[in-house]
Amino acid sequence: GTFTVRLLQTSIFQNTTLVETEGLGLLEDIELGSLDKHTWAIHFCQPWVRPALPRSDWDTIQNMIKIYLQQFNHLINEGAMQKDVPYPFVAQCVAGCTIFPNRTSHAFAYVxxxxxxxxxxxxxxxxWLPSxxxxxxxxxRDVLHNYTAFTELVEVLFNDTCVDDMEVLLHYGMAALxxxxxxxxxxxxxxxxxxxxxxxxHVTGFYPRPISVAWLRDGQEVPPGPALNTSAILPNADLTYQLRSVLAVAPRDGHSYACRVRHRSLGTRSLLVPWGDSELVLIAGLAAGLLAAVAVAAVTA
Incomplete structure (x- = not known):
């Protein structure tokens, strides 16, 4: 499959000497580690992350991150003073790399x-390209182009190190993914x-994130329109996701309604929840009219 490592950085420049930085590393939606805002040390979020690379590699990555942040803060402050940018202000960065199924890769960095x-x-x-x-x-942009050491650091950190290390992280983290x-x-x-x-x-507790939720009216899918409103997919505290889909109808309109859920964990089946009936029904993906199970236990088995 296609996998992406992202490093997220938020730096609040309170004044020329005080910068508060937070950082987070993600493999897809799995938190790998975070940065201590005071020491810039890496805190590992998953037990398999630290053993994935030798101690010397983590030391190298740690040092590269510290050098990057020192140079980043210096360059941003320099630009702010030259252009009379009022403090405080916030700088955010997202950078990383994506590996595709054919093993090609693409690195990216945005500010x-x-x-x-x-x-x-x-x-x-x-x-560097202005947005x-x-x-x-x-x-x-001109300052960054003239300061080639910073550009070279970004190139190495996200174009070489990221891709090489992600191969190893994928091996160790595949069970989580x-x-x-x-x-x-x-x-x-x-x-x-x-x-x-x-x-x-309301659909909750699912992982991975991709899911399909639709309303059926008399067995037919309700098309998008002003009466149908589906929320964004939101994270739960237990590393699962939730969303809700709302359909506006007229009371006692003579139609039957059901919520249909399709998700990777269900395989080729769908989860069907009729309105007005507490039963959960699993239906076969290739024969939507054929009831495969009626009991709730069939869903959780």
Missing amino acids: GYNGQDFLSFNMDNYT QDTDLSRYV ERQELPVATVFARTLSPAQLLLIC
Whole structure:
């Protein structure tokens, strides 16, 4: 499959001498480690991460991160003073690499300023590109191009080190990446007015993140429209996900409704939760009308 390692950085520049930095490393959506905001030391979030690489490799990565952050803070402060940027302000970075099924790879790096896209790094010709054409972005771009040591560090850290180390991390972390948790779906209703009823399908506890949730009216999928509203997929505290899908209907309209859930953990089957019936039903993916099981136990078995 396709896998991505991302390093997230948020630096709050309170003034020219005080910078508060937080960092997080992710393999897909799995937290690998975080940075201590005071010492910039790596704290490992998964038990398999530290053994994945030799101690000397982690020491090298740790030193590269510290050098990068020192240079980053210096360059950003220099630009802020030259262009009279008011303090405090926030700089955010996301960088990493993606490995594709054919084993080719792509590295990336983006910089944000006060919540807006600011710069991106072109890994093909090792140049910085402004995301918005402003005097400040052009100035910072020129400073970075003139400071070749920083650009070379970014190139090595995210184009070489990232790809090499991700191969090893994938080997150690594959069990975590392939983890599957079954979705739990509940359907309930809320009355907005005598003329409108909201049917709510709440789906939670599933992993991995990709999922398909749809409403069926008399067995037919309800198409997108103003009556249908599905939330974003949100994280739970136990490293699973949740979302809800809301369908506005008229009370007692004579139709039957059900929430259908498709997820990798269900295989070729679907989870069907009818409105007005607490049963959970698994239906075969190739024969949607054929009931494969009726009991809740069939879903969790």
